[in-house]
Amino acid sequence: MRMKRVAAVAAAATLALGLAACGGDGESGGSGSKGLIGKAQNQKKLVIGVKADQPGLGLQTGSTYEGFDVEIAKIIAKGLGVEAGSIEWKTTVSANREPFIQQGTVDLVVATYTINDERKQKISFAGPYFIAGQDLLVNADSTLVGPEGLDGKTVCSVTGSTPAKRIQTEHPKAKLQQFDSYSKCLPLLENRKVDAVTTDDIILAGYAAQDQYAGKFKVVGKPFSSEPYGIGLKKDDKDGCEKVNEILKAAASDGSYKAAWDSTLGKSGKAAPELDTTKLTNCGSV
């Protein structure tokens, strides 16, 4: 008797394992063929990947997400005819954005996603909707004025990220402490175990503006790179990409872009940037 039960559990478990391994195949296939616009029209819902741990851009507070990226995602969803309530948010980390898009886990990624050629080989970018630049976050009393002062200093960044790699190649004398998220760098900066935290200025500004760090940190304000933030979507989806660019253009002129900024990052007092619609991508017409 007992053995039969054990065998049944074993069989059920093996079956579940098998199902899990091939699960998800079907759902991505159907929607992928019709592209982003098709999915938005037919299903009236979208899955959008955002960051969960970046204050001001994409921060998960309980079950909801908030931030500039999230607002931009809502504008795009609205332009595609999908209500904000029908968006399924998915947490992405830097390392899984391309796989998520390629495998159809998400329809769009709006997650401080820098447009570059390496990524363009795997996915398409719409946008950019914002131009960030790598900068340094330091203690309020720090004398550090730019990356050239980093020699012999300790800098904190995320393992394998573009900012971390840039420090390694362009400032090899700086000591680099790497973690899996920027939020771990901040207590170290507070305790003065690192001299600076480096990544895109907009992300740093988001952290500096958090209540618990109010007045403690400052962003140096001398960006030493240009990071155009794009909206990632499937590589072959040219129509979807062009549609997203149209929506961004409209958002720039009807004030919803500025409203998105003002309700999130704008709270720190920084004026909304101008969305330069002439710089939008040609959607992969290589």
Added chain:
Amino acid sequence: MHVFADQTNLDAYVSGFLWILKLTGASTFFALVLGVLLAAFRVSPVPVLRGLGTAWVNIFRNTPLTLIIFFCYFGLFSTLGLSLSDDLNLNNYWLGVVGLSVYTAAFVCEAVRSGINTVPAGQAEAARAVGLTFFQTLRIVILPQAGRAVVAPLGSVLIALCKNATIVGTIGLIEASSVMKDLINSNGDAVIPIFLVFAGTFAALLIPTGYFFGWLANRLAVKR
């Protein structure tokens, strides 16, 4: 295999596994010393020491290693200001060794304690009868016999320690798993060969180690 034809990638691979070996080496030493000491505490006549041993085992054995390593960095180093080296990587390395050692010591302690339990009571009674003190009994009579019985479980603990060394990557030491992550991110087309090389290296290191400990345990086993 084109990934490993690149000299930079090859160097990263080698240095990743060197960190794993260095972490395993130093942590094995400290975990063994600490673990045996804790086991002695747990069987000692002094209640406070027994309590300390028990508390140590219960706390460290029940906390995920990721959190322990995390505490070593944010607690010991960042908050308590305990800096173990001026070099950033070496400091992270030693903090990792501390975390791995205190965690593994709990398992060594339990292995040794169960080894002590395999020694027949008559042995200790005889030792006491000839007038040996607690520490003499433990050092001369019990531990040498228990040692033979714990070779196999200690082998498993050591193997687990080597695998656990990958977790030190979470505080920024670029060990094997971090290297693999980096290589996979930049070589999406060669994910499988990259994994097979890294997993294969671990298997090549650890499977023979396992058989060696099995053989050693068999050889040293006390025939009763």
Added chain:
Amino acid sequence: MSSTVLYDHPGPRARSRNAVLSVAFGVGLVVLLWWVYRKFDEAGQWEGQLWQPFTEPDTWTQFIIPGLRQTLLAAATGMLLSLAFGILFAVGRLSERWWIRVPSGIVVEFFRAVPLLLMIFFIFYGVPFLIQGPVSAFWSVVVGLTLYNGSVLAEAFRAGVRSIPTGQSEAAYAVGMRKSQVMQLILVPQAARAMLPVIVSQLVVLLKDTALGYIVAFPELLQRGVNDLSANYGNVVAAAIVVAAIYILINSLITMLAGWLDRRSSRRAYRAPKQNVRDSTPADGGTVGEPQG
């Protein structure tokens, strides 16, 4: 052998010596803890604003409890699958047919030797390229846990089956049972009962290992309770202390359950040896459990 055999019943001198040692170590310990407390205080770690989030219900309902639920769900699913995997491969390794025995052996040895971190990472980022579809963070963690813990359990089961007195299977053969019947009806049920404490203590290992899921953004206790929570409030150390306490509490309960089952099964007539040292292969298991992250 109980530890009291190791020393004589303390006389007056031994008692006073033990008391002195107790006080000396006790004071040392208190001083150390006080020093840690002071240092944390200097660093402002006890400041109200770092701990205040934990008095708000939102912190628990939005971060910690959902995270804990995912942790428990992953651990429970992983345990069921590990048991299935363990039984399957233990029986496989005990097979008389080499073409079943050898592959089972290779699978078990391989997955015991590969760090879980590597496995989870590969399943999450590598397997999608093989099956041409996404693998969720949950399943990467659960499958990773299953392959590793299932292999450990397979070895424990095998040691358990081999430790059953040969008279049992001989008697079964004598009444005319086939090999598969002997295995199913006689050996596995007895081994499974004897291995119950090992299975439960492996659950502790499994539960702790789910914490590695945060590397693929699986929203378990460590990810939600430490990483996401501290991104909101900037209280990394405080959050880690709270989360560690939760892990310790749950795992202590499971360990106590394992101890109770161990005592209960040892009262029964038959009992498997904790560690079969005479086994020529590197068998582990035993109540020591395998330390994993």
